[in-house]
Amino acid sequence: MTDELDRRLRRYFAREELDAPSAAELVVPGSTAGPRGPHRLSRMLIAAAAVVIVVGGITVLQQRDPDHRPASGPTPPTCPGSSVIRTASLDRPTVPAFRTPLAAARAWAGPDAGEIEIDSAEGFAYLRRDDGTVRAWMRLESTRADLEEDEPSAWSVDGSERCASEASTDEWNGGARLDCPPARAIVGTVVRESRPGQERVGLALEPSAPDLMGFGVAASIGRTPGARSGDVTTTYVREGRVQAAARLALEADRWIPKQLAVCPDLAPGPTPGSDDLRLLPVTVGHCAIDELRHDNRDWTASATDDFGWGGGLAERWVGLGTVTEEGDRLTYRDLGGQEVTFLPTGSAGTARSQPCD
Amino acid sequence: MAQPADSVVARLVHERGDWLLRCAYLLTRSRDAALDLTQDTLARAWTARERVEAADHPDRYVLRIMLNLHRTTSRRSRLREVELLEAQGLAAAADPVAAVDEQHRIAHGLALLSDRQRSVLVLRYWADFDDAAIADVIGCRRATVRSLAARGMAALKSHLEAAE
Structure with missing residues (x-):
């Protein structure tokens, strides 16, 4: 029976592997090449970029178009007054991935950033001035954005803008505020x-x-x-x-x-x-x-x-x-x-x- | 630092990418999950590329990363994995009915095994690894490999007998 089971297993694996995907669908870490779909590719690029950043100190900005926007996902808020300074002005050359969006945002914004509000549902973080007005926002990316909510993830900052004008979060994003999802633990x-x-x-x-x-x-x-x-x-x-x-x-x-x-x-x-x-x-x-x-x-x-x-x-x-x-x-x-x-x-x-x- | 194009990870993708993907597919039974598992494995291998390069068997080193990643992820999604497996029912296979039933029975039986038991059977019967190589990949003694294989085969045999 054991020999028979051996044969059946070998036959099973030989048939099954025929349905396996092709290596042509893989993205080589550190490279931007790869024919995967936009969502998966975006995620893999982010993961690869994060890995490269952690290991080699290469910035996300060096690998990405600064005007890059995800093909899908939430629409980023727009600063009222349209006076915007791009990400690079924040001078955060390396941003590793973090377990929480707050940690990622804080690493990006620096210790003097003050209060940081996280809107994880939409994937944004907001920096406020002492008077409560928002002075910058960051777009947060999860390296596992296509998994279930309860899957582990690593977060990094994908882009940000600094607002020159006075603005409140309410004006930007329909009154988005910190809001705890139902807590299980x-x-x-x-x-x-x-x-x-x-x-x-x-x-x-x-x-x-x-x-x-x-x-x-x-x-x-x-x-x-x-x-x-x-x-x-x-x-x-x-x-x-x-x-x-x-x-x-x-x-x-x-x-x-x-x-x-x-x-x-x-x-x-x-x-x-x-x-x-x-x-x-x-x-x-x-x-x-x-x-x-x-x-x-x-x-x-x-x-x-x-x-x-x-x-x-x-x-x-x-x-x-x-x-x-x-x-x-x-x-x-x-x-x-x-x-x-x-x-x-x-x-x-x-x-x-x-x-x- | 090695450039992406000539890194050990790039070479592995070029030379063993299909092999890694097939192994991931046999472990996960899902094309998407196999792609994700392999991609995550490569990302981890990239962070550890100096160690991968220095390993006696870089492909085994990367395979070890894959198996451990799989253990971690499957622990979180075990129930969902079984449900999907049953729901898929291998309906897309083009083989005759008997062959499809055979594949389905074995697939279901393998899904009921522990991750380590299933990994050992995949490496032994698909990758044709000997016990020493399997022990190297999984990170245990050869005796443990034999034990995992024996218990996995016994459980699979019991499942197949009940199903037939």
């Missing part, structure tokens, strides 16, 4: 901004995908003036109502989320109500889950629960969840319901078979 990325005499840090909340690699939309950024050490608490307010509060602690020059209180209508899974929910942060690198320190023990994600190591464009991010310890097994469950088994560091079952790319 809360994960966060620590966002930090330094200005003379002011330090801002916050946890950019994201409704996450149902797995750890998922990402959502940066919803808000906390503001805690003057915080340089110790713990800070940042609150998230939308439509005049507090949505969540997070406590972060500065450890070794790195802000670590310690607690998160989520309003019931945003909190999935174990409803925390109005009380603080003790959550453990799990940090995910570009291809692996970092070790966890809990109950004075070091824990490592089991090899079967860890990610692949195919490399990645994404920035690090932090997920939040609760843990249950049972002997030599720690079960981490994030607020989206994703479970990851951790084992004592160094024990069998934690060894990664391959290094990261």
